[in-house]
Each structure stands twice: as C-alpha cells, then as structure tokens.
Amino acid sequence: xxxxxxxxxxxxxxxxxxxxxxxxxxxxxxxxxxxxxxxxxxxxxxxxxxxxxxxxxxxxxxxxxxxxxxxxxxxxxxxxxxxxxxxxxxxxxxxx
Numbered sequence: 001x002x003x004x005x006x007x008x009x010x011x012x013x014x015x016x017x018x019x020x021x022x023x024x025x026x027x028x029x030x031x032x033x034x035x036x037x038x039x040x041x042x043x044x045x046x047x048x049x050x051x052x053x054x055x056x057x058x059x060x061x062x063x064x065x066x067x068x069x070x071x072x073x074x075x076x077x078x079x080x081x082x083x084x085x086x087x088x089x090x091x092x093x094x095x096x
Contacts, residue, residue, distance in 0.1 A: 005025065006026045007026070008024055008047065008051045010022060010058060012058060014061075022054045
C-alpha cells in the first residue's frame, strides 16, 4: 500500500512580537495503477489542497498584519526599455 503525505505549514508575524501559524498534514492513498506522471500530479494536487487550507485558516486571523502577510506582491513585467542588469550578460556577450 502506497501512502502519499502532503504537508504545508506557514507562520506569519503578527507585528507585535507574536506569530500565528497553521499546518496541515494530509495522508492519502493514491488509486492503483497510476503512472509516474499521474502520481506526481496526484501529489501536487494534495499539496495544493494543503496550501489552500492553511491560507484559508490564516486568512481568518483577527490580526490584519497576519492577513496581509498572505498577500503576494504583484509580479512586475520586465521593462523592454530598461538596460539589463550586469548579471544578465553572458561571457560571450562581453567585448574582448
């Protein structure tokens, strides 16, 4: 018998020298006969479920600071008019 264990834990500071944390551990038996790719997808699905449950629990915190800690900053699109950072150059791109 194969058992998949998916766990996710998140802790957030409440901004007042305290921390709130939530953790979910799920143990699930996958269906028989899954391919390796299907088993990977099965595991990813249960890990995503654990993450969603933890975030949902912390989202009900009485602390605004804890709730705000769950908000991811927006992803900034690269500016095509901005010069690339120094580390974006490959050695062969540099002049001799």
